[in-house]
Amino acid sequence: MKSEKSLTVLDSLNLGLQRAFQDDMRAILLGEDILDPYGGAFKVTKGLSTQFPDRVLTTPISEAAIAGIAGGLALRGMHPVAEIMFGDFSTLIADQVINHIAKFSEVYQTDTPVVIRTPMGGRRGYGPTHSQTLEKLFLGIPGLTVLAPSHILGENELGGPGKLLYDAITDFSTPVFFVENKLQYLLKLLTLADLEEFDVRTYDIPGNLRSPITHFAIQSAPKASLTVTAYGYMAHLALEAMHQLAYEHEIFCELLVPTRLAPFELEPLFDSVSRTSKLLAVEEGTLSMGWGAEVLARTSEALGAGLKMTSRLGARESVIPAAPDLESGCLPGVKDIITRVKEMVGK
Amino acid sequence: MHKNASMYEKLYTIRQFEILLIEKFPTGIFPGTTHTSLGQEANAVGVLSHLDAGDIVVSNHRGHGHFLAYGGDPRALFAELMGKPSGVCGGIGGSQHLHWRNFYSSGIQGGTLAMASGMALAEKEAGSQNIVVDFMGDGTLGEGIVYECLNIISLWGLPILIVLENNHIAQTTQVEKAVAGSIPERFEAFGLPVEHIDSSDILEISPRAGRLMGEVRAQKEPRVLIIETARLGTHSKGDDTRTPQEIELLWQARDPVAIQGARLLKEERDRINLQVEEKLQSALKYAMENEEAA
Ligand SMILES: Cc1ncc(C[n+]2csc(CCOP(=O)(O)OP(=O)(O)O)c2C)c(N)n1
Numbered sequence: 001m002k003s004e005k006s007l008t009v010l011d012s013l014n015l016g017l018q019r020a021f022q023d024d025m026r027a028i029l030l031g032e033d034i035l036d037p038y039g040g041a042f043k044v045t046k047g048l049s050t051q052f053p054d055r056v057l058t059t060p061i062s063e064a065a066i067a068g069i070a071g072g073l074a075l076r077g078m079h080p081v082a083e084i085m086f087g088d089f090s091t092l093i094a095d096q097v098i099n100h101i102a103k104f105s106e107v108y109q110t111d112t113p114v115v116i117r118t119p120m121g122g123r124r125g126y127g128p129t130h131s132q133t134l135e136k137l138f139l140g141i142p143g144l145t146v147l148a149p150s151h152i153l154g155e156n157e158l159g160g161p162g163k164l165l166y167d168a169i170t171d172f173s174t175p176v177f178f179v180e181n182k183l184q185y186l187l188k189l190l191t192l193a194d195l196e197e198f199d200v201r202t203y204d205i206p207g208n209l210r211s212p213i214t215h216f217a218i219q220s221a222p223k224a225s226l227t228v229t230a231y232g233y234m235a236h237l238a239l240e241a242m243h244q245l246a247y248e249h250e251i252f253c254e255l256l257v258p259t260r261l262a263p264f265e266l267e268p269l270f271d272s273v274s275r276t277s278k279l280l281a282v283e284e285g286t287l288s289m290g291w292g293a294e295v296l297a298r299t300s301e302a303l304g305a306g307l308k309m310t311s312r313l314g315a316r317e318s319v320i321p322a323a324p325d326l327e328s329g330c331l332p333g334v335k336d337i338i339t340r341v342k343e344m345v346g347k
Numbered sequence: 348m349h350k351n352a353s354m355y356e357k358l359y360t361i362r363q364f365e366i367l368l369i370e371k372f373p374t375g376i377f378p379g380t381t382h383t384s385l386g387q388e389a390n391a392v393g394v395l396s397h398l399d400a401g402d403i404v405v406s407n408h409r410g411h412g413h414f415l416a417y418g419g420d421p422r423a424l425f426a427e428l429m430g431k432p433s434g435v436c437g438g439i440g441g442s443q444h445l446h447w448r449n450f451y452s453s454g455i456q457g458g459t460l461a462m463a464s465g466m467a468l469a470e471k472e473a474g475s476q477n478i479v480v481d482f483m484g485d486g487t488l489g490e491g492i493v494y495e496c497l498n499i500i501s502l503w504g505l506p507i508l509i510v511l512e513n514n515h516i517a518q519t520t521q522v523e524k525a526v527a528g529s530i531p532e533r534f535e536a537f538g539l540p541v542e543h544i545d546s547s548d549i550l551e552i553s554p555r556a557g558r559l560m561g562e563v564r565a566q567k568e569p570r571v572l573i574i575e576t577a578r579l580g581t582h583s584k585g586d587d588t589r590t591p592q593e594i595e596l597l598w599q600a601r602d603p604v605a606i607q608g609a610r611l612l613k614e615e616r617d618r619i620n621l622q623v624e625e626k627l628q629s630a631l632k633y634a635m636e637n638e639e640a641a
């Protein structure tokens with residue numbers, strides 16, 4: 001195994017899956033092309049079918065059935081994990097998730113421990129149908145928890161993404177939509193040692209699954225003039241922007257990175273914004289009716305006049321082009337965050 | 348009670364439940380809507396009388412008959428339809444969403460076959476003797492997920508009996524307007540063995556269902572039972588576009604209660620009718636008066 005130092009988000013997720021399958025005999029994996037030696041389109045499931053051949057099932061190209069079968073397995077006491085090869089294909093599981101799985105717990109009064117994992121996101125030149133960030137379609141569905149791992153390691157080697165996935169599989173009784181990101185897979189996990197220039201605090205949000213919100217501030221900096229919030233791969237870009245803003249522009253921000261997108265629980269964000277009074281929400285999906293819109297609405301409801309200025313950054317409202325330069329013009333990057341923050345603080 | 352009489356009693360219980368429901372609907376005690384299984388009682392009883400204790404039933408929007416044949420309590424079903432806490436699902440599910448023991452139903456056409464397949468896979472993984480019985484209608488053959496599931500059911504050899512109740516109509520749409528080609532061949536194309544019955548007679552349905560369920564259990568393989576049947580009532584509360592003459596002909600030819608009832612002596616039939624009617628009247632009264640779970 002790789003040393004902790006060089007672990008990536010991908011390694012961590014893979015490790016989380018392996019641990020879950022070692023510890024939990026009820027775990028069972030379904031997905032397209034997940035068998036070794038291929039091990040899944042993004043290799044998150046690599047090695048699993050070799051170690052646990054009876055509990056790793058490769059499926060036909062049938063996303064709705066994959067999700068629905070996972071639901072049925074959960075009703076009979078298994079802990080299914082379904083991989084949807086690309087996040088874009090989650091449109092095909094919408095009925096199973098919304099009308100079936102997310103309702104089982106309440107209507108049938110029974111546990112429904114389903115985990116559906118999928119990679120969202122662009123910046124790989126895959127074009128209009130393999131690059132989207134669609135999780136907003138699954139936010140606000142009663143009974144469905146939406147998680148997005150961050151690349152912050154946490155307190156032990158199975159911290160961060162792998163731990164979040166492990167807990168969701170082994171120790172959570174209602175359905176989870178687990179949103180990964182293609183570029184985030186490649187990120188090295190950040191330990192506290194990597195984050196020396198930051199003050200890092202982690203808040204556990206209420207609920208029986210540990211899905212922390214991480215709070216970043218620049219060490220020994222003057223009072224922050226703005227709060228930024230972002231998750232998943234955008235949290236990485238926001239952290240980078242925050243660093244540059246501090247060291248190149250002398251603008252200081254706080255950054256909040258949630259790992260649970262739904263149900264919404266944003267108390268630590270409200271605390272930060274009550275100090276800075278300005279909030280920027282950054283997401284990779286399109287802005288309209290998105291995650292950021294809900295975050296801003298909730299912060300505004302919580303803080304009233306204490307919230308003085310808000311803004312959002314997200315994908316342009318268009319298809320995501322395949323050509324790399326066109327694509328990058330369409331998705332929010334570090335520069336966009338820096339520019340927007342400077343506008344918001346009047347510099 | 349001899350076998351013919353007890354079968355008749357079960358059929359008549361479902362019939363009488365639905366009749367009371369239709370009768371009382373206009374009084375407003377049942378909110379929302381409901382689909383009744385008039386004419387399809389022999390499918391429910393004929394199939395589900397062969398269940399073992401651990402077997403699983405996945406039903407659909409037209410599921411009262413299935414629920415009662417499974418052994419569900421008519422008091423709890425009435426209460427559920429009234430939206431009461433004492434109902435099968437505390438009033439949350441209503442007519443189309445029931446869960447009691449290993450009985451599950453839902454109101455989304457076709458999607459439940461995926462749940463049923465997952466349940467069958469769980470039983471297979473656990474190495475149990477349990478099987479899954481999944482009911483669906485002819486109109487549901489229009490849903491794409493059905494074919495994703497048929498493919499997987501066959502590939503993975505899942506222990507499931509699919510019962511296709513072909514009543515030749517889906518809401519108002521005749522099967523000829525909705526289903527191209529041959530229905531059995533749709534299943535056979537996936538390598539699923541099909542048994543095809545054109546009957547509303549429980550004595551024809553029951554043994555063949557029993558044999559198929561035995562095969563599913565013993566061989567841990569899927570089977571399909573297609574039953575040509577008739578919907579004698581409206582789709583839901585009062586929507587039917589068929590002519591009264593057409594429906595009258597169906598009642599004359601395809602009423603499973605009449606078919607089985609004709610095998611009993613009049614006195615015996617009358618006695619059973621009276622008992623069932625009293626039982627269901629008191630179930631209805633119980634459901635109306637009681638808040639506690641039945
Ligand atoms: C996905 C979905 N589409 C449409 C409906 C509305 N609907 C309820 S029952 C029904 C007809 C179903 O016909 P069939 O499968 O033949 O069953 P039957 O009613 O004849 O028992 C329709 C269209 C639904 N419940 N779910």
Ligand SMILES: [Mg+2]
Binds near residue numbers: 484512513514515517
């Ligand atoms: Mg029909």
